[in-house]
Amino acid sequence: MAGSGPMAGLRAHVTVQREHFAVDVAIEVAAGETVAVMGPSGAGKSTLLQALAGLVPLDAGEIAVHGRVIDRAAAPRVQTAPMHRGIVLLGQDTRLFPHLSVRENVAFGPRSAGVAARVARASADEWLARVGLPGSGDRMPHELSGGESQRVAVGRALAASPQAVLLDEPLVALDPATAADIRRMLREQLEGITTVAVTHDAADAVGLADRLVVVESGRVTQSGPVRDVLAAPASDFVAVIGGVNRLVGVAAAGGWSSGDVRLESADAASRALAAVDGVPLVAVFRPEHVRVIGAGAADAGSWSAVITGLEPTLIGVRMQTALGAVDVPLTQAAGLAAGERVRLQVDSGAVRFVAVG
Incomplete structure (x- = not known):
């Protein structure tokens, strides 16, 4: 992989052998940029995110975040544990700790990194206000709606000061009105954060991302500015999602x-x-x-x-x-x-x- 320049955010060449085909995807995301990834079911999108997060080992390739190699299949082998990659993965399941309050959920990352409890809790309250839930720190996860849970999950993810954020269809389980509201919030809060967003919805790609990468059968079939890709589809899949x-x-x-x-x-x-x-x-x-x-x-x-x-x-x-x-x-x-x-x-x-x- 070429050396990372000053604008490097996330650079990866991910090769993972699956049962029927290999996922072989190269992706580059500039610092602070959001790139959407779309493709048919089973195309390898989630495998890509899991490899970036360290949940699936590479069969070949390399992953670097802000110039630091965190995974490399070839010698000298590098395999950074998920919790030390500086990457957070946010999916459909918010995975909030049910026994912790909303405030303690958001404060968990900073506290695990050694931040004093008082400081982490104050920061958590600030993040809850930023994601649209001011004053909700004492509530428990079971008291939240689906949209509120996603807001807390976003606050918890960003409170950990990640170098990159991975979104794995976090809006798919929400009703359209709630999804649109959360999408606007994500756009605001992810400003300046290197992000890869896997989605099945063109509205997510247009609303969140600067560029779109299309993955089909484990390969990149098209990439470019979101609206340009949707307006000039290179495959029937892109034509359908672009409505042309x-x-x-x-x-x-x-x-x-x-x-x-x-x-x-x-x-x-x-x-x-x-x-x-x-x-x-x-x-x-x-x-x-x-x-x-x-x-x-x-x-x-x-x-x-x-x-x-x-x-x-x-x-x-x-x-x-x-x-x-x-x-x-x-x-x-x-x-x-x-x-x-x-x-x-x-x-x-x-x-x-x-x-x-």
Whole structure:
């Protein structure tokens, strides 16, 4: 691994052999940056976090935090115990100590590090106020709601002055309104703290992170600024979470083609990508720009398709076709049925082309 520069926060190359595949992920997080990690279930996201936290041994690779190597599989072997890594892992289960008050839970980390009890308790009360629970120090964990428990868990994690924070879907068990409230609090309190946040929700990635790393089958398939990744999906998984349609084809005569279907784009950068015939290309467009206009022959901007399956979505219906899945808004989905042939249309101004890979 290259030496860590002054802006280094967390640099890792994690290789862990699992039953059916190896997780092999390189990730770099600048000091104070939040990077979100997304991927399908079983892709290796939690394995990555567990390796960073020291709960799973590396089969190969190296992990460094702020320039200090805390794990290395090759000689000379380094394997720092979880409690000495300067990393805290916060997951769905808050793991508050049930026999300790809220104040003592938050004060636990500093006290374990040798901070005087009076000082640690005063700091705990300050952290409870920062996470939105002022005056709650005497309460017990069983008296807290799910959202309050997460707030206490965040306060306890940050009171330990970690060098890096790992979030493993901490909002997944909360209702949407509470999750949104906790997300705002996390954004504020994690400011300036090196953070890796695993999530299944695009709202978490957009609300918390500066960059997004997508992991599929143990490998990084896409990375970049969150909104850029979601707007130009490199896989069907990213297209689904980003709420866009993604059809795979090739460049042809300055446009996109798949079989008899041709789409054009008014976007100059997209047309430049389509300049070389035969280059693999993805057409991307939002569901609200799709119109269902009935049966007929395909031409530029529209195509004929047989619906092989229908699935409700949050905004309408996902139509399975030979060309791929196409989401359409509810206003365009009335009366559609499997086996029906329809014509779909999307204007060139709504289409972008993305290079495959």
